[in-house]
Amino acid sequence: MFSQFGHRFCIYAVALCLTLLPVLQSANAAIVATDAAIEIADRQQQIDRIDDVLARDNVRSLLVDLGVDPADASARVRALTDAELATLDSQLAELPAGGVGFVELVGIVAIVLIVLELLGVTNVFSKI
Amino acid sequence: MQRQWHNAVMAVAVCIIASGCAGISGGVTAGLEDVDDTIELTEVPFFPQVTDQCGPAALATILNASGVGADPEALKSRIYIPGREGSLQLELLAATRAYDRLAYSIDPDLQALVAELRAGRPVLVLQNLGIGLAPVWHYAVVVGYLPEDRRFVLRSGDQRRYLIDARRFVRTWHRAENWGVVALRPDELPAQPDPQRYLRSVAALESVGATSAARSGYRAAVEQWPLNGLAWLGLGNASYAEGDLDIARLAYQAMLDLEPGNLIALNNIAQVKAEQGCIREARDAIDQAFSILAPGDPMHQHLRQTRREIEARPLADTRACRVAL
Numbered sequence: 460m461f462s463q464f465g466h467r468f469c470i471y472a473v474a475l476c477l478t479l480l481p482v483l484q485s486a487n488a489a490i491v492a493t494d495a496a497i498e499i500a501d502r503q504q505q506i507d508r509i510d511d512v513l514a515r516d517n518v519r520s521l522l523v524d525l526g527v528d529p530a531d532a533s534a535r536v537r538a539l540t541d542a543e544l545a546t547l548d549s550q551l552a553e554l555p556a557g558g559v560g561f562v563e564l565v566g567i568v569a570i571v572l573i574v575l576e577l578l579g580v581t582n583v584f585s586k587i
Numbered sequence: 588m589q590r591q592w593h594n595a596v597m598a599v600a601v602c603i604i605a606s607g608c609a610g611i612s613g614g615v616t617a618g619l620e621d622v623d624d625t626i627e628l629t630e631v632p633f634f635p636q637v638t639d640q641c642g643p644a645a646l647a648t649i650l651n652a653s654g655v656g657a658d659p660e661a662l663k664s665r666i667y668i669p670g671r672e673g674s675l676q677l678e679l680l681a682a683t684r685a686y687d688r689l690a691y692s693i694d695p696d697l698q699a700l701v702a703e704l705r706a707g708r709p710v711l712v713l714q715n716l717g718i719g720l721a722p723v724w725h726y727a728v729v730v731g732y733l734p735e736d737r738r739f740v741l742r743s744g745d746q747r748r749y750l751i752d753a754r755r756f757v758r759t760w761h762r763a764e765n766w767g768v769v770a771l772r773p774d775e776l777p778a779q780p781d782p783q784r785y786l787r788s789v790a791a792l793e794s795v796g797a798t799s800a801a802r803s804g805y806r807a808a809v810e811q812w813p814l815n816g817l818a819w820l821g822l823g824n825a826s827y828a829e830g831d832l833d834i835a836r837l838a839y840q841a842m843l844d845l846e847p848g849n850l851i852a853l854n855n856i857a858q859v860k861a862e863q864g865c866i867r868e869a870r871d872a873i874d875q876a877f878s879i880l881a882p883g884d885p886m887h888q889h890l891r892q893t894r895r896e897i898e899a900r901p902l903a904d905t906r907a908c909r910v911a912l
Contacts, residue, residue, distance in 0.1 A: 525670025535665060538681040540791045547677060555763065557713055557724040558639040558673020 514541075514548040521551050615757050618697035619732070626701070627731030627740055628652070631709045633747040634659050641744065642666050642674025645726040646682060648742050649711045653770040655686045673724060676713060676766060680791070687800040688770040689788045691777045695765030697757065701732060702778035708769045709742070715762035724763065773803035782812050789821060798828040809838075816842040816849065823855060832859050848879050850886040854893050861897045869897045 515536050522532040539547065547554075632651045636644040636659075643659035643666060650657045665682040666674040683690035693699040693710060703710050710729045717723035731740035732753070739756045743749040760767075769777060773792070777785065789804035802825035808818035823838030836859045843852035857872035873894045880887060 522668065525668045527668060527670075528664065531664045535678065535681070538665070538685050538795055539677065540681075540794050543677045543681065543791075547675070551675075554675050554677070555713065555715070555722060555724040556668060556671035556673030556675055557642055557645075557726040558667075558671070 514544045518544055518547045518551065521547070615761070616697065616737075616753050618701065619734070619737075619753060622701055622732060622734050625731070625733050625735070626704045627733070628704065628707060628709055629730075631728070631730045631742065633742050635745045635747075636743075639672045640667055640674075641726045642679060645711050645728050645742070646674075646679055648728045649709050649768075649770045650683065650686055650688065652709050653688055653772060655688060655770075657686055674726070676768075679711070679726075680768065681795075683768070683770050684792050684795055684797065686770075687773060687792075687797055689773060689775075689785075689792060689800075689804060691769050691771050691785065691788050693767045693769060693777065694779060694781070695767070699779050700729060700767055703767075703769050704729065704732060706778040708771075708778070710767045710769055712760055713763040713766040714756075714759035716759050717762075719762065722762070725759075729767075773800040774807045776807055776811055780811060782808070782815055782818070786815075786817050786821060793821070793825055793828075798825050801825045802829060809841075814845060816845045816852070819845065820851060820855075827855070827859065832863055835859050836863070850876050850880065850884070850890065854886065854890055857897060858893055861900060866897065866900050866902050873897055 518539070519529075519532045519536045522535060523529050527535070536544070630652075632648060634644040634647045634651075640659065640663060643662040646662050646666065647657055647659045650662075662682060665685065666678040668674065668678075680690040680692075693703055700710055700712075712727055712729055714725045714727060715722045716725050725743075727741045727743035727749070729739055729741055732738075733740065733750070736750070737753045738750045739753055741749040741751055741756075743751075771777060771788075773789075785804075786808060789801050789808065792804060793801035802822065805818060805822035805825050808815065809822055812818055819838045819842040823835045823842065826832075826838060827835035836856060839852050839855045839859065843849055843856065846852065853872050853876040857869045857876070860866075860872060861869035873890065876886075876890050877894070880890065
């Protein structure tokens with residue numbers, strides 16, 4: 460009897476969580492919007508904070524490690540907004556870096572076509 | 588048994604390939620049906636790409652089209668990362684701002700892309716020429732669309748006028764999440780302006796110290812969206828940063844009229860009035876803010892700071908303030 464009650468309680472709790480989830484998320488979204496407005500309003504504080512942000516040092520050294528000239532790296536870090544810095548700080552390695560040359564491009568397309576040819580044509584059509 | 592398994596894998600592969608193709612022949616080029624006239628921005632300059640530096644070449648293309656004389660060599664030191672053999676989107680945006688241009692990300696669809704071309708602006712796009720698992724990232728600049736051939740015209744790599752089949756372009760663009768950006772003069776609005784995104788671009792310009800350019804951007808924003816409080820706030824802040832306190836106060840007042848009881852507006856009005864020597868009015872504004880402040884509001888600390896600063900000033904209003912009244 461008691462365990463049945465416990466079981467039911469669990470179901471209700473999970474259902475409640477699922478119902479509340481969108482509410483909580485939208486509440487967070489509203490808070491972000493206000494924060495954004497405050498950040499814009501609070502320019503002086505932003506300027507004061509710029510040199511203190513740890514992310515700046517971190518991103519700078521990440522760039523230098525990747526072969527960027529140290530002097531350039533400082534200027535580049537200064538050109539980023541705080542939000543951009545935070546993104547680079549946490550995701551620099553995963554973000555796409557566009558840089559393929561046109562010659563490579565033609566080569567890659569050729570390889571893809573050859574692979575498709577090998578996989579798709581010879582195997583698929585002979586077996587089915 | 589092994590053969591059966593092999594067949595099953597192949598069947599799945601065929602399904603994936605077939606469904607991919609089906610998706611592509613479907614509405615992938617949606618947004619292009621209504622385009623029946625040729626659009627090509629022939630005046631857009633071309634900077635042939637050196638080795639793996641499509642980022643600097645593409646960025647130089649849109650900046651020059653926007654009237655900024657920046658060459659790829661100068662941009663290389665701002666956006667190229669040797670260890671990644673390429674450039675990051677974020678740094679492209681940052682470098683655009685460094686030349687007092689707004690970096691505006693367009694809506695991720697073909698309609699927005701064509702709208703920018705029609706407005707005479709080339710669009711810098713990211714493409715994934717590979718596949719999801721083995722991406723090959725490439726920046727190019729779209730300068731035209733030829734509806735008869737169903738082809739886009741790109742400045743790409745070492746090709747001044749690279750014609751690419753529309754569906755092929757769409758697929759490569761889609762694999763890069765349809766990312767496209769235009770460089771706008773600070774007083775210029777995009778073809779399909781989204782207020783929030785536009786203001787964010789202007790605020791980014793402002794936050795790296797380009798207050799004069801940002802002020803032009805906010806002025807354009809209040810003309811376009813006179814009922815947007817954030818646009819007035821931005822105009823107020825940029826004017827304040829430029830030392831134009833009268834305009835700043837009027838802009839904050841406009842925001843407060845639109846959003847009565849807005850704490851940011853009240854705080855900034857109090858600050859400006861105090862600096863103008865109108866201490867009584869400044870106190871009134873900050874008192875009003877405290878009277879409506881909810882417990883736990885994130886503005887609490889900020890308002891307290893402002894009140895401390897105002898209370899530290901002598902209560903006597905200056906003559907200039909009395910004249911203003």
